[in-house]
Amino acid sequence: xxxxxxxxxxxxxxxxxxxxxxxxxxxxxxxxxxxxxxxxxxxxxxxxxxxxxxxxxxxxxxxxxxxxxxxxxxxxxxxxxxxxxxxxxxxxxxxxxxxxxxxxxxxxxxxxxxxxxxxxxxxxxxxxxxxxxxxxxxxxxxxxxxxxxxxxxxxxxxxxxxxxxxxxxxxxxxxxxxxxxxxxxxxxxxxxxxxxxxxxxxxxxxxxxxxxxxxxxxxxxxxxxxxxxxxxxxxxxxxxxxxxxxxxxxxxxxxxxxxxxxxxxxxxxxxxxxxxxxxxxxxx
Amino acid sequence: xxxxxxxxxxxxxxxxxxxxxxxxxxxxxxxxxxxxxxxxxxxxxxxxxxxxxxxxxxxxxxxxxxxxxxxxxxxxxxxxxxxxxxxxxxxxxxxxxxxxxxxxxxxxxxxxxxxxxxxxxxxxxxxxxxxxxxxxxxxxxxxxxxxxxxxxxxxxxxxxxxxxxxxxxxxxxxxxxxxxxxxxxxxxxxxxxxxxxxxxxxxxxxxxxxxxxxxxxxxxxxxxxxxxxxxxxxxxxxxxxxxxxxxxxxxxxxxxxxxxxxxxxxxxxxxxxxxxxxxxxxxxxxxxxxxxxxxxxxxxxxxxxxxxxxxxxxxxxxxxxxxxxxxxxxxxxxxxx
Numbered sequence: 366x367x368x369x370x371x372x373x374x375x376x377x378x379x380x381x382x383x384x385x386x387x388x389x390x391x392x393x394x395x396x397x398x399x400x401x402x403x404x405x406x407x408x409x410x411x412x413x414x415x416x417x418x419x420x421x422x423x424x425x426x427x428x429x430x431x432x433x434x435x436x437x438x439x440x441x442x443x444x445x446x447x448x449x450x451x452x453x454x455x456x457x458x459x460x461x462x463x464x465x466x467x468x469x470x471x472x473x474x475x476x477x478x479x480x481x482x483x484x485x486x487x488x489x490x491x492x493x494x495x496x497x498x499x500x501x502x503x504x505x506x507x508x509x510x511x512x513x514x515x516x517x518x519x520x521x522x523x524x525x526x527x528x529x530x531x532x533x534x535x536x537x538x539x540x541x542x543x544x545x546x547x548x549x550x551x552x553x554x555x556x557x558x559x560x561x562x563x564x565x566x567x568x569x570x571x572x573x574x575x576x577x578x579x580x581x582x583x584x585x586x587x588x589x590x591x592x593x594x595x596x597x598x599x600x601x602x603x604x605x606x607x608x609x610x611x612x613x614x615x616x617x618x619x620x621x622x623x624x625x626x627x628x629x630x631x632x633x634x635x636x637x638x639x640x641x642x643x644x645x646x647x648x649x
Numbered sequence: 650x651x652x653x654x655x656x657x658x659x660x661x662x663x664x665x666x667x668x669x670x671x672x673x674x675x676x677x678x679x680x681x682x683x684x685x686x687x688x689x690x691x692x693x694x695x696x697x698x699x700x701x702x703x704x705x706x707x708x709x710x711x712x713x714x715x716x717x718x719x720x721x722x723x724x725x726x727x728x729x730x731x732x733x734x735x736x737x738x739x740x741x742x743x744x745x746x747x748x749x750x751x752x753x754x755x756x757x758x759x760x761x762x763x764x765x766x767x768x769x770x771x772x773x774x775x776x777x778x779x780x781x782x783x784x785x786x787x788x789x790x791x792x793x794x795x796x797x798x799x800x801x802x803x804x805x806x807x808x809x810x811x812x813x814x815x816x817x818x819x820x821x822x823x824x825x826x827x828x829x830x831x832x833x834x835x836x837x838x839x840x841x842x843x844x845x846x847x848x849x850x851x852x853x854x855x856x857x858x859x860x861x862x863x864x865x866x867x868x869x870x871x872x873x874x875x876x877x878x879x880x881x882x883x884x885x886x887x888x889x890x891x892x893x894x895x896x897x898x899x900x901x902x903x904x905x906x907x908x909x910x911x912x913x914x915x916x917x918x919x920x921x922x923x924x925x926x927x928x929x930x931x932x933x934x935x936x937x938x939x940x941x942x943x944x945x946x947x948x949x950x951x952x953x954x955x956x957x958x959x960x961x962x963x964x965x966x967x968x969x970x971x972x973x974x975x976x977x978x979x980x981x982x983x984x985x986x
Contacts, residue, residue: 371728371730371764372761372762372763372764373714373715373765373900373911374715374728375726377724417902417911418902419717419719419724419902419904419909420719420902420904420909421902421904422900422901422902422911423900423902424927443927445927445928446927449927460723460724580928580930581930606926606927606928606930607924607926607932608923608924608925608926608927610898610899610900610916611898611900613760613761613763614755614758614760614761615755615756615758615761615763615896615898616897616898616899616900616913616916617896617897617898617916617918617946618897618899618916618923618924619924620918620942620946620950621932622870622942622945622946622949622950627946627949627950627951627953627954632760646870646871647932647933647938648932649932
């Protein structure tokens with residue numbers, strides 16, 4: 366009788382590679398087992414999947430790779446609990462269940478023709494990497510690009526080596542990569558919080574889209590600095606974290622409401638515009 | 650209009666049980682809830698308001714979503730959303746039946762369809778039972794309902810003494826009207842039903858003033874109103890667990906060795922852990938935000954999304970709250986604030 370697909374059913378995925386990034390954070394490469402799914406599955410930068418570990422449960426994780434590569438995707442996962450502990454034990458060849466992609470993602474079509482400023486704090490680079498990789502893969506669609514990646518210490522800068530290794534490409538492609546730390550006296554590079562480096566970006570505030578991701582405490586200062594530097598608040602986007610269970614707007618966990626509307630972070634988010642954020646108490 | 654003698658009720662249910670899985674109000678250790686009947690005698694229709702709402706016939710407190718078995722390098726899954734048997738939900742109160750229509754809006758949404766709920770819903774015929782003696786905590790008339798509202802029912806029964814008056818509202822309900830057991834109702838029976846209904850309505854408190862409640866709440870997201878409301882609340886979550894319209898759930902895996910199940914359980918927005926993120930950040934850190942969320946979801950957001958209040962006035966949250974936080978009073982306080 367059931368013609369509709371069960372929204373909670375899983376796609377089987379094979380782990381292909383596991384990279385250690387920083388302490389407690391790994392990057393995993395997955396491939397869909399079913400060729401039809403591998404052919405047809407698409408996602409947008411900023412969307413997320415529900416990753417299942419049998420016998421342990423599901424976790425919502427942002428897609429970390431460029432959507433341009435069919436059949437494969439990467440997830441960057443920090444060890445923070447029961448499920449993610451086990452994910453860290455995965456080895457190439459192991460299987461997991463995945464459903465999704467969910468969420469709205471960044472409006473990358475709208476970004477076309479504009480400059481891009483990506484601001485990451487802490488492990489914020491994980492979801493923003495999908496936007497960055499997408500922009501690199503579609504370089505001709507965008508203007509100047511700056512990535513500001515910040516963390517407390519040099520050895521907790523997520524994707525530090527990858528971004529360093531892109532130096533030549535970045536130079537050739539007019540991409541500025543700024544990596545900065547706040548508490549590391551031994552760090553030879555830039556220091557200070559992410560927002561202190563907004564002035565070093567190669568982006569034109571008049572025609573730049575900004576994507577921000579970091580711990581809840583960083584947003585206010587980043588917003589203020591952006592606006593002080595003439596960035597257009599209508600073009601600032603943020604991707605948020607939430608405790609989520611269903612991912613499809615049923616289970617209620619991620620609901621946030623304002624005076625006039627209800628937002629399911631899983632469906633209406635996790636990417637929100639600046640005005641959504643400031644008009645919705647409790648959204649961050 | 651038909652009727653059935655009360656003395657024939659068990660026979661009616663016995664016949665239903667031959668072709669349907671019948672769920673009805675059953676008392677276990679003093680708690681009335683809807684269970685699958687194993688014998689007609691188990692049913693008790695003299696209850697006033699079941700402790701647990703019949704939503705659990707469609708959205709169980711604990712429900713297996715699928716089973717799995719892990720072998721070496723492989724895993725086999727068995728999904729459990731299929732519903733084979735036709736079902737009858739017998740003796741649900743009108744408020745609880747109307748609540749299902751609200752749950753439909755969520756689980757049978759156009760974009761994502763929840764088959765676990767929808768399949769049970771499609772396979773179920775609902776026999777509703779009017780309320781001759783509403784409780785002092787009932788306030789269904791505030792939400793366009795009433796002790797004899799027929800919305801959502803397939804067959805509607807009214808207790809008129811020695812008989813139940815039976816009105817089939819859909820072809821599904823019509824199908825249940827066994828010719829040997831049901832007979833035509835007389836004009837006197839219909840008059841008796843009207844009298845019962847009138848008397849029941851007279852027992853109801855006047856409806857709450859709800860005009861402008863949503864608009865009022867629209868302006869209250871940062872209001873000091875929420876600052877003290879929650880102080881008395883223990884955060885036990887009973888108001889949401891026993892609510893026929895609350896539909897939040899948690900998804901967990903339960904496994905032993907190589908076999909396991911993915912299970913969904915009722916959850917409650919009144920629990921602090923409900924929104925606690927892995928990082929330790931909690932967007933609803935105190936009772937203030939949680940109470941605001943519960944009220945706003947029911948009387949503001951749901952109205953904005955679906956045009957209806959997420960409440961049917963069953964009164965379970967009023968009866969069962971251990972500290973007597975009465976949602977009727979909270980609504981009145983919001984209106985007066």
